[in-house]
Every structure is written in C-alpha cells, then in structure tokens.
Amino acid sequence: MGKLTNSMWRLLGSQSSRNQSKSVALIDDADKHTEWAAEVADDGFVAEAEKLDLGADRAEVTKFLALAREAADRTLGLRAFDVQLQGALRLLEGDIVEMATGEGKTLSGAIAAIGHVLQGHRVHVISVNDYLAARDAEWMAPLFEAFGMVVKSVTENSDRAERKEAYAADVTYASVNEIGFDVLRDQLVVSADELVSPKPDIAIIDEADSVLVDEALVPLVLAGAAEGEVPDQAIHDVVARMKNKHYEIDAEGRNVSLTDEGAAFVEEELGGINLYDEEHVGTTLVHVNVAMHAQYLLERDIDYIVRDGGVHLINASRGRVAQLQRWPDGVQAAVEIKEGLAQSDSGEVIDTLTVQALIGRYPTVCGMTGTALAAGEQFRQFYDLFVSQIPPNTPNIRIDEGDRVYDTKANKVEAIVAYVKEVHETGQPILIGTHDVAESEELAYFLDKAGVTCVVLNAKNDAEEAKIIAEAGTRDAVTVSTQMAGRGTDIKLGGSSGDDAARDEIVELGGLCVVGTGRYDTERLDSQLRGRAGRQGDPGRSVFFSSLEDPVVTKNLAFKRDPVSQSEDGSMGAKGVDLIQQAQRIAEGVMLELHSNTWRYNKLVNQQRDIIVKRRMEVVTTEVALDELADKEPERYAALTGASTESTENTEGAAPADHEGAKTATDTADSGDTADTDTAESAPTTPTEPVDRDVLVQAAREIVLFHLDRAWADHLAFVSDVRSSIHLRALGRESPLDEFHKLILEAFTTLPTEALDNARTTFREARITNDGVDLGASDLHRSTTTWTYMVHDNLFSSGGAKTLQGIIGIFG
Structure with missing residues (x-):
C-alpha cells in the first residue's frame, strides 16, 4: 500500500523523495566543516559568508550550511537538526517542503532566506497572518544580523514609512494579505516616491498549502468610497x-x-x-x-x-x-x-488581485508546510512547484484514534461532552477544534453545564491568542478553539514556564489530547489540527467526532433515505466512517474543480491587469503622460508653456520644449488630431504665466492616471457583471468560458484609447496652474477613503462540481 500511495503522489506532481539523497549527502559533507565554523568569531560570519559562491559548487553550499548552523546555535540557541538543513536546501532549490508540525520550519526558512540573500536576492517570507510574521521576524533577527542582513516585518499597523523601510530590507516578513494590499494600494499613487511595494524577487511561503491552495480562490480587493x-x-x-x-x-x-x-x-x-x-x-x-x-x-x-x-x-x-x-x-x-x-x-471596487496572481508575480517561489503532499496536484498545476518530503527528526508517537460518527449533531455533541469530561478527570490537557465562533461558544456552554471549565479562543478574543495557547498544555486545561489555533502555534506540554516537572507530569498523562468536532472539507485541515499534539516526539492523541448533519456531509452527499443508527447513542459505526470519508473525497474533488475553473476565468483578467499595471508604472515613473498629451493637444500645451503653436506642430510627436518669452497661446480651437468629442465650448483656463515643466509633468500624470484608473475600475465592474450571469450561456449550448473571454476581451480592447481620449479632454478643460491641476473643479474626484476586503470567489461552480456534489449515497 505504501508503494502504491507514493507512486500515486508522484503521478499527481509530488515527489516525496525528490532529490532527497543529494540533500542528505550535502548535509553529511557539511559536518566536515563543523570545526571550521566553530572557529569563526562572532563578528566574522559576514566576512566568511561573503567569500561563498553558493552557485559555484557543492563545497560552497556545505560550508554555508555549517556556517548557518553555528550562527543559529550562537545567536538563537537553536542548533539546526540535519532535517532542518535538508529543508533549507530544498527551499533554496525552489521546492515546497513538507516538514511535520514542530520540526522547526521557521529556522529552515530563515536559513534559506540567508542563502538567497547571499546570492544577491531580496526575500519576502510570506505568512498567513500578522502575528506569525512579526513573531518570526523578531525571533530570527539575531541570526540575520550575524550575517549582516537587515530583517523587518510588515503588519496591519505599519504606516507608509514603516512599510517602505521594511520592503527595503534584505528580508521582509509579512502576511499574504498585507503584501497583496500594498501591491493594490500602489495602484493609487500619482508619483514614484509614493510607491511602497518593490519589485518581487524571492518568496518563501510559510504554511504554503494555506496560502497557495486554501487562499488561492480569495481575491484581495481594494475599494473606495462612492456615492x-x-x-x-x-x-x-x-x-x-x-x-x-x-x-x-x-x-x-x-x-x-x-x-x-x-x-x-x-x-x-x-x-x-x-x-x-x-x-x-x-x-x-x-x-x-x-x-x-x-x-x-x-x-x-x-x-x-x-x-x-x-x-x-x-x-x-x-x-x-x-x-x-x-x-x-x-x-x-x-x-x-x-x-x-x-x-x-457604500463603495466601489478600485482594483482586485487574487492570491494566486499575487504569488505569480514572484520569479522564484518556494514554501513549507506540514501538509504538502496532499496538495501536490494544486502546487504542480497552478504554480509548477514540486514537493520535497522531509523526514521528522524524531518519530511521531501520537495515537490517532478512529473517527466516531453519529447520526445527528445532538448525539455528536453529547458524545463529545462525555469524552472530554472523562479525559478531563485524568488531568490531561485537551484542545478542542471547532469550525466557527458559534460552534465554539455552543460547545463551551454544554461543557460548562457538564461541570467542565474551559477557555474559548475564537475571533472575538483573538488578541489573547498567544496567552491562551501558551497555557493550553497545562494540567486540567480545556481549550475550545476555532481554526485559528490550527497552525503556526506551539502548545508546550506543562505550559510556557518551561518547568520540567510540569512537563514530565503531562508526558505521563499522555501529552495533549486533540478533539475535532467534525471533519473539514479537506483532510489537510484535519491533519493540521491533529498536528497540535505529538510535536517533536512528544506523546499525544487525537480523535474526531462527526455526524451525518455536519456541513461536509449535507453539502456533498444526498440520500434516498436518511441512514438510521442501530445504537441507542446514535453512533453509526464503520458505515458512518465510510460516509464521512466519501463526503470528504467529494468535497476535495469539488475544491480542485472550483480552483481549476476559477483559475481559467481569472487568467485573462490577470493578464489584462498586468497590462494596466505596466502602463501605470510607466506613467508614474516617466514623463510619458505629458509627452502623449502634448502630442495630441499641441495648442493646449502651447498655451500652458508659453510655446508657439508653430513650434509645437513641428515636434513630430515629442513634447515641445519651453521657449522663454514666447507669446502665450489664447486660441484654444482644436487641432485636426483631437477626438471627435472636442468642442469650442470647452475653453480651458489659460494661466497668466507659463506653467513650470515639472508641475506640468505631474499634472499630466495625475490626469492620465485618473482616467486610466477610472477605466480599469469600470472594466472590473463590467467583468463582475458578466461573471455573475455567464453560466446562463450554457443553457444556450454556448461555452461560458469562451463567451466570458470574448466579452471581456472586446471590452478591454477599447480601454486604453478611451482612457487617453478622456485624459485629452481633461487636459484641455481642467484648470492647470503652477499650483498643479485642479481635478475637483472638473468634478473628477478620487476616493479619499479606501478599505480592503477578501471574498471567496467560487462563482463558477461547474457542471463537474455540481455532479460530484449531487452523488447519491449508496448507504442507508
């Protein structure tokens, strides 16, 4: 069975043994440089690292590994295990690394980041939330500083100056949200010095399956106030x-x-x-x-x-x-x-960017997670990434009990409460994973009625997460949590005090007991919850309780008649376990189908967005806006600069030069090259003195950017309208995808020309002086208030997905 399973994953694009022998050989060679690294002075790591050429030969790489291990030992008190160095090597090679929970992915990622920086790159370590980004940047900072590297983090509370400073660092830790929203907000700037997000280079993604798979369908949206x-x-x-x-x-x-x-x-x-x-x-x-x-x-x-x-x-x-x-x-x-x-x-969408498109901006992507193999097909299909499975440093001795499945939710909750109460009486700490805030609070209510005191961790008290998790491994602790306690956290047996006696007591009790209140849509999330127990060779156990009324069942299975339990407590036995597994397999198939379908719809929109971004960056960083407007509106340009109309007409498309003492043009009649919408009635305000060229460059830039942004926002609104109804084309035996592409391609074709034509009109009519352009006077207002949000973009539930979800259960 094991050989068959590994073969299957390789066929799906994952390679559990990918280059493993090569990595192990390099680490064995690195041990030969241990004494050399130990002799390096604390202030000598920078000089020794600068001598290394990691792209030259394997000897250079092995010396780097020995140097990194020694530096981590001195600065962090963490001497990297061989498997951590193996993970860093695979990250340097551009793989997604699967390392078991608690095996030290954070240190592996930091060592890989140092290796990439030594090769002349800037690195973004992308996490799932601000807390982990800030924590890891602060935690790993001494290691980076030993190599003379600057590390910073970006959080929701970072202001513009702090963000620019963070992105200028050698290594930047940030959540995927913050990086994405910074990219979007850069699409609102009107001058180059306002840009925050730099050109992407290397992305090391922590919890890679969460970011690249679970979040891939989630567009990051920048919205602005609108009437x-x-x-x-x-x-x-x-x-x-x-x-x-x-x-x-x-x-x-x-x-x-x-x-x-x-x-x-x-x-x-x-x-x-x-x-x-x-x-x-x-x-x-x-x-x-x-x-x-x-x-x-x-x-x-x-x-x-x-x-x-x-x-x-x-x-x-x-x-x-x-x-x-x-x-x-x-x-x-x-x-x-x-x-x-x-x-x-109310508001309107200014710009939008999917997580998948955001990550696609990076020339090199690698990542790490505890559950990579199960997402291997998505990594390969959507990102051309492969998986390297790293063995654990110590064997996993956690006991995973069989699922307990019940006919109704009520019977399931009753069984959970009885199980928790029984375990709690032994003193063993318990972590209960629920699916949402409502379920966590409901279960806490029933536990309290049964005499079990618990602590609830959910979105309502997320600020207390670190404190609650720190004590979740103490004797008698019962913690009821939503998915937020499912990853990136370390529950220490005996609590955060580090008391060996307290830890030994919990070990004797069997370690942490993890209880799941229902299967998720994908087994990966189940595994993440299980992974809270049995970290780094600790004892522990896990068990999942499910019911046939759970969402994973009701959404994915239909029964001719409801299955009936033969037991008084409502337990369904092996038949119930089979049904849960069947429902989860269908759910995973639906998720892959939705991802594939949504990706196909988003691909063209992303390509169009790239064109707009390229155009916008050209306008922001050069004088092309004034060049184009001067070429199309030579008489207006002459009026603003004091140049003669005759000299303007002889520039052959280039922006005319300023002529000191030239007579200011007062005749604003349109030239033959202007748009059909031009009228003699739209007479602009002519300044009493020539407008400084730098001011005019910025004015032209703001005009062109306003209309380009306006056109793009209108296009996105059109795309949204088309997407909401395009599935109806299937009723007419048309391909929704083909029709979608046809419609948005036709709409986009005219966008650049219309945006420039509107900019020409504004250039002619707007008040432009040495104080700049007054767009407000022309009733052209940018949003002064913006906000961000995320939505799950599963709009294209295909026929295949619907068929999967409509499968009728063969049991009952």
Whole structure:
C-alpha cells in the first residue's frame, strides 16, 4: 500500500523523495566543516559568508550550511537538526517542503532566506497572518544580523514609512494579505516616491498549502468610497418579516432569490409597487436582494462578529477577524442595519488581485508546510512547484484514534461532552477544534453545564491568542478553539514556564489530547489540527467526532433515505466512517474543480491587469503622460508653456520644449488630431504665466492616471457583471468560458484609447496652474477613503462540481 500511495503522489506532481539523497549527502559533507565554523568569531560570519559562491559548487553550499548552523546555535540557541538543513536546501532549490508540525520550519526558512540573500536576492517570507510574521521576524533577527542582513516585518499597523523601510530590507516578513494590499494600494499613487511595494524577487511561503491552495480562490480587493444607495430601514423591515415561502436559497448557500409569492409580499408591504417596472427594477429590487443576502446568507458569529459597535468580518479559513475589511455593494451597510448599527458608506471596487496572481508575480517561489503532499496536484498545476518530503527528526508517537460518527449533531455533541469530561478527570490537557465562533461558544456552554471549565479562543478574543495557547498544555486545561489555533502555534506540554516537572507530569498523562468536532472539507485541515499534539516526539492523541448533519456531509452527499443508527447513542459505526470519508473525497474533488475553473476565468483578467499595471508604472515613473498629451493637444500645451503653436506642430510627436518669452497661446480651437468629442465650448483656463515643466509633468500624470484608473475600475465592474450571469450561456449550448473571454476581451480592447481620449479632454478643460491641476473643479474626484476586503470567489461552480456534489449515497 505504501508503494502504491507514493507512486500515486508522484503521478499527481509530488515527489516525496525528490532529490532527497543529494540533500542528505550535502548535509553529511557539511559536518566536515563543523570545526571550521566553530572557529569563526562572532563578528566574522559576514566576512566568511561573503567569500561563498553558493552557485559555484557543492563545497560552497556545505560550508554555508555549517556556517548557518553555528550562527543559529550562537545567536538563537537553536542548533539546526540535519532535517532542518535538508529543508533549507530544498527551499533554496525552489521546492515546497513538507516538514511535520514542530520540526522547526521557521529556522529552515530563515536559513534559506540567508542563502538567497547571499546570492544577491531580496526575500519576502510570506505568512498567513500578522502575528506569525512579526513573531518570526523578531525571533530570527539575531541570526540575520550575524550575517549582516537587515530583517523587518510588515503588519496591519505599519504606516507608509514603516512599510517602505521594511520592503527595503534584505528580508521582509509579512502576511499574504498585507503584501497583496500594498501591491493594490500602489495602484493609487500619482508619483514614484509614493510607491511602497518593490519589485518581487524571492518568496518563501510559510504554511504554503494555506496560502497557495486554501487562499488561492480569495481575491484581495481594494475599494473606495462612492456615492451609492443602500437598503433603507423600511426595506430591511420587510425582508426581516419574510417567511420561508418568500425566498429560495441555492444548494450551495451562496445566493438567495425571491419567489413569486415573495415578490408579491414585498410589493404589497412597500405600498403596492411593482418591483419589476422601470422605476424600481434598478433600485428597490437591488436593495431588496442586498437586504436578503445580509439577512439570510450572512450569519452572526459565523461570517462576522459584532464588536465595539461595528460589524467585523471573519476570515473563515483562519478563524480570525479580517481587520479593516468589509463587504462591498451595500452589503456591509445592510448587515449593519440588520444588527441595529450605524451604516457605513457604500463603495466601489478600485482594483482586485487574487492570491494566486499575487504569488505569480514572484520569479522564484518556494514554501513549507506540514501538509504538502496532499496538495501536490494544486502546487504542480497552478504554480509548477514540486514537493520535497522531509523526514521528522524524531518519530511521531501520537495515537490517532478512529473517527466516531453519529447520526445527528445532538448525539455528536453529547458524545463529545462525555469524552472530554472523562479525559478531563485524568488531568490531561485537551484542545478542542471547532469550525466557527458559534460552534465554539455552543460547545463551551454544554461543557460548562457538564461541570467542565474551559477557555474559548475564537475571533472575538483573538488578541489573547498567544496567552491562551501558551497555557493550553497545562494540567486540567480545556481549550475550545476555532481554526485559528490550527497552525503556526506551539502548545508546550506543562505550559510556557518551561518547568520540567510540569512537563514530565503531562508526558505521563499522555501529552495533549486533540478533539475535532467534525471533519473539514479537506483532510489537510484535519491533519493540521491533529498536528497540535505529538510535536517533536512528544506523546499525544487525537480523535474526531462527526455526524451525518455536519456541513461536509449535507453539502456533498444526498440520500434516498436518511441512514438510521442501530445504537441507542446514535453512533453509526464503520458505515458512518465510510460516509464521512466519501463526503470528504467529494468535497476535495469539488475544491480542485472550483480552483481549476476559477483559475481559467481569472487568467485573462490577470493578464489584462498586468497590462494596466505596466502602463501605470510607466506613467508614474516617466514623463510619458505629458509627452502623449502634448502630442495630441499641441495648442493646449502651447498655451500652458508659453510655446508657439508653430513650434509645437513641428515636434513630430515629442513634447515641445519651453521657449522663454514666447507669446502665450489664447486660441484654444482644436487641432485636426483631437477626438471627435472636442468642442469650442470647452475653453480651458489659460494661466497668466507659463506653467513650470515639472508641475506640468505631474499634472499630466495625475490626469492620465485618473482616467486610466477610472477605466480599469469600470472594466472590473463590467467583468463582475458578466461573471455573475455567464453560466446562463450554457443553457444556450454556448461555452461560458469562451463567451466570458470574448466579452471581456472586446471590452478591454477599447480601454486604453478611451482612457487617453478622456485624459485629452481633461487636459484641455481642467484648470492647470503652477499650483498643479485642479481635478475637483472638473468634478473628477478620487476616493479619499479606501478599505480592503477578501471574498471567496467560487462563482463558477461547474457542471463537474455540481455532479460530484449531487452523488447519491449508496448507504442507508
């Protein structure tokens, strides 16, 4: 079976033994340089490292490994194990490295980062959240400093100056969110000195499967304030009074729509209107749909929490509050109405970037995770990356008990409480992994009723995460947590004090006991939760409780009749385990299908975005905007600079030079090369003195950028509209993907020309003086308030995915 499994993974693009023998041989050779490295003075690492040419031959690499191991021992008190050096080598070769939980991926990543910097690169170590990025940067800083390298981190609280400083460092630690949003925010700058995010070079991705697979479908969105209406209280009140017969929710829980009876109800409640006439179809009906989305699809303590008088989104894959993020298109305000809170402004999408496209900007990508092999196909298919499996330094002795499956959620919860109470009486620490805030609080309630005191860790108290996790391994501790405690944390047996006696006591009790309250959609997430126990050879055990009412089952299996338990406690035995495994396999297939489908839809949009970004960077960093406008609007240029019209017309496309003493042009009639929209009525304001060239360069830049950004935002809105309805093309036996590409390609073809034509009009008509351009006077306003958010982009549930989810269970 083992040989078959390894062969299967290799066929899927993962190679568990990829270049393993070569890496082991290099590490064996590195041991020969141990004495040499030990003789290097504390201030001598920089000089010795600078002598190394890691691209030359293996001898140079082995000396580097010995040097890195010695430096880590001295600066961090961590002497790298052979397997940690092996992981660093595979990262230097550009692989995704699978290292078991607790095996020291952080040190391996830091050593690899040093190796890349020595080869002349800048490195971004990309994590799943700010906490881990800041922690690891601070933790590894002494090691980097020993090699004369600067390391910084970027967090949500970093200001622009701190971000620029961090990205200028040799190694930058940051979450994928922050790097992505910095890239997006750079698309708003109007001068080169405002740019923050540098050209990408090397990306080392921590928790690579989470970032590259689980987050790949998540677009990072930059939105700006815009005038727009949101559902008012009256509409919300009507929607809140609806009955089940008034609306329908699709099988995937993503969309809600009015039934005929529901439409009649709303029309009557709003005064006998017709929702579908011209007066209401584009306003009232839209607001009703938004209100229904907020009321019936978004659930408190699952999709969001209410804290400090505001609605805060929850990042489902991480279990944490998504700071500074909000929903678009009036949904945020609709949820706020639902919760009786003050409403936020509406907004529009300024730019968007998928995580997959963000990572695709890096010429070299590598990463590390404890669960890489299971995601090998995604790594290969979407990123052309392969997996190297690194053996553990010490054998895993954790006991993984068989799943316990029940017919109903109620019976499952009862069994969990009984199990936890029994284990708790022995003093063994317990970590219970739940799927969302609501479930964590519900289970804590039942545990409390059973006399089991527990600590809850979820998005509501995420600021206390480090403190709670630090004590989760102490005697009698029971910690109920969402997915946020599933990765990047280290639960030490006996607690954070490091008391050997306390640790030995927990070891005697069997280590940490991990309890899962239900299987996730992918076994990788289950493995991550299990991995909280049995770290670095510690004892531990894990067990999952599931029910046939769990989402992984209800979303992916359909039964002709509900399976019936033959036991009084509702347990389903082996049949139940088979059903859970079947549902999870289908869920994993659906996720891969959705990823593939979404990638195909996003690919062309990403290519178009690259074109816009290239154009924008050219405008920001050069004088091309003025050159083009001067060429297209020579008389206006002459009026602004004091140059003569005759000299302007002889420039053959180049920006005309300033002529001191030249008469200011006052005739603003259009030349033959201007757009058809030009009129004599749009007479610009002519300055009383020539505008300084530097000022004019910046004015032209701001004009061109405004219209380019406006055109791109409009294009994204068009793309969104097309995507929301393109699946209907299948009803006409057309290919939705082909039609999607056709429509957005046609729309994009005219974008550059239209943006430049609009810029020419503004260049002619706007007030431009030595104080700059006044776009506001021309009613051209940029968003002064921006925010970010993330949405799961599973809009293209293909026929294949629907078929998988519609499989009828053969049991029961």
